[in-house]
Amino acid sequence: MPFYIYLAAEGMSMAASAAAAAVGAGAVALFRLNRLPSSPSTSYRSCLLLKGLRAFAPFPYRYHFASYSTSSLLSQEAAAVASQLPRSHAANTSSNVVEILEQRGLLESLTSDGLRSVCSSSAPNQPPLRVYCGFDPTADSLHLGNLLGIIVLSWFLRCGHRAVALIGGATGRVGDPSGKSSERPELDLETLHKNISGISATIRHILSRAAPTPDSVSILNNYEWWKDVRLLDFLKDVGRYARVGTMMSKESVRKRLESDQGMSYTEFTYQLLQGYDFVHLFRQEGVSVQIGGSDQWGNITAGTDLIRRILRVEGAAHGLTFPLLLKSDGTKFGKSEDGAIWLSPSKLTPYNFYQYFFSVPDDDVVRFLKMLTFLSLEEIARLERDMDTPGYVPNTAQRRLAEEITRFVHGQEGLDEALKATEALRPGAATKLDAKTIEGIGEDVPSCSLPYDQVLSLSLLDLSVSSGLLESKSAARRLLKQGGLYLNNSRVDSEAKKIEANDIIDGKVILLSAGKKNKMVVRVS
Numbered sequence: 001m002p003f004y005i006y007l008a009a010e011g012m013s014m015a016a017s018a019a020a021a022a023v024g025a026g027a028v029a030l031f032r033l034n035r036l037p038s039s040p041s042t043s044y045r046s047c048l049l050l051k052g053l054r055a056f057a058p059f060p061y062r063y064h065f066a067s068y069s070t071s072s073l074l075s076q077e078a079a080a081v082a083s084q085l086p087r088s089h090a091a092n093t094s095s096n097v098v099e100i101l102e103q104r105g106l107l108e109s110l111t112s113d114g115l116r117s118v119c120s121s122s123a124p125n126q127p128p129l130r131v132y133c134g135f136d137p138t139a140d141s142l143h144l145g146n147l148l149g150i151i152v153l154s155w156f157l158r159c160g161h162r163a164v165a166l167i168g169g170a171t172g173r174v175g176d177p178s179g180k181s182s183e184r185p186e187l188d189l190e191t192l193h194k195n196i197s198g199i200s201a202t203i204r205h206i207l208s209r210a211a212p213t214p215d216s217v218s219i220l221n222n223y224e225w226w227k228d229v230r231l232l233d234f235l236k237d238v239g240r241y242a243r244v245g246t247m248m249s250k251e252s253v254r255k256r257l258e259s260d261q262g263m264s265y266t267e268f269t270y271q272l273l274q275g276y277d278f279v280h281l282f283r284q285e286g287v288s289v290q291i292g293g294s295d296q297w298g299n300i301t302a303g304t305d306l307i308r309r310i311l312r313v314e315g316a317a318h319g320l321t322f323p324l325l326l327k328s329d330g331t332k333f334g335k336s337e338d339g340a341i342w343l344s345p346s347k348l349t350p351y352n353f354y355q356y357f358f359s360v361p362d363d364d365v366v367r368f369l370k371m372l373t374f375l376s377l378e379e380i381a382r383l384e385r386d387m388d389t390p391g392y393v394p395n396t397a398q399r400r401l402a403e404e405i406t407r408f409v410h411g412q413e414g415l416d417e418a419l420k421a422t423e424a425l426r427p428g429a430a431t432k433l434d435a436k437t438i439e440g441i442g443e444d445v446p447s448c449s450l451p452y453d454q455v456l457s458l459s460l461l462d463l464s465v466s467s468g469l470l471e472s473k474s475a476a477r478r479l480l481k482q483g484g485l486y487l488n489n490s491r492v493d494s495e496a497k498k499i500e501a502n503d504i505i506d507g508k509v510i511l512l513s514a515g516k517k518n519k520m521v522v523r524v525s
């Protein structure tokens with residue numbers, strides 16, 4: 001529960017004791033030194049208050065100075081006291097992010113338990129950690145598989161730490177390390193730049209909504225430091241410290257060595273490239289934690305090893321991996337019949353993104369609520385209990401999952417757009433359709449164009465076939481008899497129904513539906 005306290009000249013000692021009591025009871029205090037008091041004695045009291053509250057540290061708090069109306073000397077004094085407080089922007093500093101991740105099924109392995117104690121609230125005066133996750137620019141958009149990295153970074157942000165997203169611009173030039181595409185044709189710098197800007201934009205959009213302050217998130221590209229590294233320097237500064245035996249024993253390497261095509265030297269070196277990224281970020285940017293999917297374990301430990309050997313520091317760098325997102329049948333979650341679940345709205349509309357989560361099976365929904373949303377565990381437990389009660393409306397938990405995650409990825413506007421399209425496309429929906437709404441969902445559902453005079457007076461059964469919605473007139477007739485054929489969301493019962501002028505919405509479009517799922521937008525020209 002956030003606890004707000006406005007420090008003003010009057011009633012300060014009462015406010016102070018109330019705040020202290022609330023903080024002692026585990027509340028989050030937000031200090032807003034709204035108007036610093038005008039007389040020296042009250043100003044000192046505000047300093048004393050901050051000093052006194054420090055005795056309760058570690059506690060989650062925020063402070064904020066606004067509209068100084070008095071002598072800046074006095075405000076500076078209060079600011080100096082405040083700046084000595086353990087952590088600034090965190091509202092959740094008392095929560096141990098490692099424990100949160102563990103409770104939510106987002107923790108697979110840690111390189112050492114040191115990270116757990118660094119994150120624990122009994123480690124006061126600990127500055128915020130800087131945490132990084134790498135993203136390879138192998139496509140022009142991120143997909144669902146990348147989302148867990150962004151979610152884990154967001155949990156660190158929520159617990160008062162800072163996030164760095166590292167785009168692999170250098171590693172992207174080297175080629176696909178997994179050797180999936182055996183030989184890269186000549187390097188296509190244009191698509192590489194497009195890919196980098198596409199995924200940077202998505203990360204920026206999502207993380208900036210999750211960030212308490214703009215400076216708690218940065219996006220870096222490793223090409224910035226790799227472009228000037230010469231081979232001889234690399235061998236001297238990095239290669240000398242890397243043990244080939246260790247590199248060979250990594251599972252991903254062993255697997256590739258056993259395969260028919262073997263492994264290229266470039267691919268073998270990939271773990272050193274990624275390992276050195278961590279060295280660079282540790283040294284130059286104060287980054288001490290790397291997170292990644294469980295398939296990144298070898299690359300992450302290559303980094304912590306190099307930091308130990310090159311910089312000769314023990315236990316200062318940490319790695320954390322999260323599990324892959326699997327369905328309960330063991331297959332990978334994140335692919336639909338039409339391909340990957342992209343995070344960029346230009347590749348997959350918010351409506352289709354929303355629908356994908358809406359149709360998650362009941363067996364998976366609770367686990368996904370924990371992993372993919374920020375809802376409290378109590379709330380998720382309540383949704384789970386409701387699923388077993390009589391009268392449960394099917395897909396209520398899925399709806400919540402779809403809403404939370406669509407809002408996280410596409411923002412409130414994206415969610416509104418998805419909900420609007422969902423409602424407009426719901427058979428039997430009462431909302432009045434207009435051409436603009438239908439145009440808006442034009443990307444979400446299949447569409448076709450037919451000339452006006454061909455459509456007018458055509459029977460609905462014929463239109464269902466000529467538009468491509470159904471395969472044959474007999475199939476259309478059968479569906480109509482079953483009550484599954486809809487024109488502009490209204491069910492049609494008569495086989496004789498012909499398209500009239502007022503069925504063509506705003507003289508431009510018709511919406512046909514076959515059952516709940518199959519739609520066709522007929523653009524009339």
Ligand SMILES: *[C@@H]1O[C@H](CO)[C@@H](O)[C@H](O)[C@H]1NC(C)=O
Nearest residue numbers: 137138139140172191192195
């Ligand atoms: C950029 O993305 C496209 C697909 O969107 C992919 O075919 C291409 O290989 C990517 N470029 C690099 C350098 O990975």
Ligand SMILES: *[C@@H]1O[C@H](CO)[C@@H](O)[C@H](O)[C@H]1NC(C)=O
Nearest residue numbers: 091092095100158374375376
């Ligand atoms: C603090 O953490 C809890 C979950 O432990 C979360 O629900 C809440 O939104 C977080 N508060 C902030 C301000 O991030």
Ligand SMILES: *[C@@H]1O[C@H](CO)[C@@H](O)[C@H](O)[C@H]1NC(C)=O
Nearest residue numbers: 178250252271296297298299
């Ligand atoms: C390093 O990352 C690449 C790219 O994701 C992956 O193909 C490879 O298996 C990883 N290697 C190790 C040793 O973790």
Ligand SMILES: *[C@@H]1O[C@H](CO)[C@@H](O)[C@H](O)[C@H]1NC(C)=O
Nearest residue numbers: 433487488490502503504505
């Ligand atoms: C759409 O079709 C329905 C069903 O025939 C009709 O009642 C309605 O007037 C048509 N036009 C609009 C704008 O909904």
